Amino acid sequence: MESVQHVSTSSKALFNRVRKIVPPLLEKFHKGQLGRVAVIGGCADYTGAPYFSAIASARLGCDMSHVICERSAATVIKSYSPNLMVHPLLASSSSVNDPQSIDARALASPIIDMLSRLHVLVIGPGLGRDGVTLKVVMEVMKEARSRSVPFILDADGLFLVMSDLSLVKGYNNCILTPNVNEFKNLARAAGVDAPSQAQVKDSGEEKTKKESAACEKLAQALGGVTIIQKGPHDVISNGVSTIISDIEGGYKRSGGQGDTLTGSLGTLMAWRAAYHNKMWDTGEKENPKEAETEQEVKAEIEAEDRRMSPATTLLLVAWAGSGITRESSRRAFMAKKRSMQASDLTDEVHESFLSLIGEPDGSKAAL
Numbered sequence: 001m002e003s004v005q006h007v008s009t010s011s012k013a014l015f016n017r018v019r020k021i022v023p024p025l026l027e028k029f030h031k032g033q034l035g036r037v038a039v040i041g042g043c044a045d046y047t048g049a050p051y052f053s054a055i056a057s058a059r060l061g062c063d064m065s066h067v068i069c070e071r072s073a074a075t076v077i078k079s080y081s082p083n084l085m086v087h088p089l090l091a092s093s094s095s096v097n098d099p100q101s102i103d104a105r106a107l108a109s110p111i112i113d114m115l116s117r118l119h120v121l122v123i124g125p126g127l128g129r130d131g132v133t134l135k136v137v138m139e140v141m142k143e144a145r146s147r148s149v150p151f152i153l154d155a156d157g158l159f160l161v162m163s164d165l166s167l168v169k170g171y172n173n174c175i176l177t178p179n180v181n182e183f184k185n186l187a188r189a190a191g192v193d194a195p196s197q198a199q200v201k202d203s204g205e206e207k208t209k210k211e212s213a214a215c216e217k218l219a220q221a222l223g224g225v226t227i228i229q230k231g232p233h234d235v236i237s238n239g240v241s242t243i244i245s246d247i248e249g250g251y252k253r254s255g256g257q258g259d260t261l262t263g264s265l266g267t268l269m270a271w272r273a274a275y276h277n278k279m280w281d282t283g284e285k286e287n288p289k290e291a292e293t294e295q296e297v298k299a300e301i302e303a304e305d306r307r308m309s310p311a312t313t314l315l316l317v318a319w320a321g322s323g324i325t326r327e328s329s330r331r332a333f334m335a336k337k338r339s340m341q342a343s344d345l346t347d348e349v350h351e352s353f354l355s356l357i358g359e360p361d362g363s364k365a366a367l
């Protein structure tokens with residue numbers, strides 16, 4: 001469990017710093033303060049993906065986990081778990097009179113009305129490619145961005161971005177989680193020569209170097225968004241700092257494991273917002289200057305007793321989400337081997353959190 005590129009800090013040190021952004025469970029908090037996350041996805045074809053994502057958010061520890069989906073998917077997703085709040089608010093071609101002439105902003109308004117009550121959006125799991133749905137989600141993304149609501153983009157959410165890069169370009173409050181295939185398509189859409197992990201033919205250190213450079217290049221082309229390119233190892237970059245997450249994962253490539261990643265990231269992003277809102281005393285000293293450069297980010301990670309800047313915590317969130325997912329997959333694989341399914345990862349999220357990160361000081365959950 002080692003190997004960190006550029007930000008040359010050990011895995012252990014990174015997870016120690018992640019623990020600082022995990023809110024302790026205390027009597028003073030009320031329902032909702034430690035995370036209200038909504039997954040936007042779920043359609044007639046796919047109901048598993050939004051469920052796996054939302055339940056990962058819940059199991060990692062956000063207070064409220066919502067799914068905003070297309071009408072036909074809602075009852076199905078509700079039946080998977082009574083713990084999720086499922087809202088059938090997404091329009092599709094089958095729910096409007098004329099798919100060719102819609103008022104996308106009006107159709108998006110019931111979802112936009114929810115934004116003030118949400119900390120984070122996860123956009124894309126099982127969203128599908130219906131033209132009406134995608135136009136509506138585009139409106140939600142524009143509004144969420146204008147209100148600085150953080151979002152995680154995956155699957156069909158990434159497809160949407162490929163058609164209009166301005167949706168994310170320069171937005172430093174979002175994480176994109178492309179698989180190898182989606183990374184290649186994103187790079188093509190951005191007109192950037194950035195090979196995916198599968199396209200880099202070297203081996204060993206040279207391969208890792210080229211993969212890091214490619215992820216960095218795409219992140220830069222998108223104006224500094226954070227990218228987690230999933231694969232044999234996860235390459236994480238915001239165009240300035242790059243980390244390789246190569247914690248051992250499982251060896252079964254069943255579908256839906258990326259959904260555990262997006263859900264985990266949703267909760268971590270909500271916790272990050274709580275950290276920056278100073279919702280509890282972390283015991284850290286105030287930071288005189290916000291970190292921007294790679295060196296400044298590295299210094300904040302290593303300082304241990306100094307408050308961290310948004311650039312640093314975003315990188316740590318990406319690192320932690322990747323680690324928790326890969327560790328969940330490893331544990332699920334150990335138990336289930338060839339029969340492993342995405343739902344087996346769900347059961348491992350909490351233990352993975354405990355083994356990699358652990359409860360912060362003072363948390364009642366540590367008793």
Ligand SMILES: NC(=O)C1=CN([C@@H]2O[C@H](COP(=O)(O)OP(=O)(O)OC[C@H]3O[C@@H](n4cnc5c(N)ncnc54)[C@H](O)[C@@H]3O)[C@@H](O)[C@H]2O)[C@@H](O)CC1
Nearest residue numbers: 046047048049124125126127128155156179180181255256
């Ligand atoms: N249980 C569910 O409801 C699931 C739904 N899913 C949803 O299904 C929709 C489509 O997602 P897909 O995963 O099919 O789309 P992708 O674009 O990831 O995959 C499309 C094609 O690329 C290939 N591919 C994927 N990763 C590759 C790699 N590393 N190397 C080479 N080829 C690779 C796949 O075999 C597939 O043929 C999305 O909405 C997604 O969220 C998936 O998340 C899987 C689980």
Ligand SMILES: Nc1ncnc2c1ncn2[C@@H]1O[C@H](COP(=O)(O)OP(=O)(O)OP(=O)(O)O)[C@@H](O)[C@H]1O
Nearest residue numbers: 179230231232234249255256257258259261325326
């Ligand atoms: N070869 C591999 N070895 C170890 N872990 C891997 C490997 N490939 C992918 N993973 C891990 O599996 C998880 C899902 O990545 P994957 O590439 O399967 O995404 P995906 O295709 O989008 O998945 P999904 O089926 O959910 O859409 C990530 O956490 C990634 O780190």
Ligand SMILES: [Mg+2]
Nearest residue numbers: 154155179258
């Ligand atoms: Mg996927």
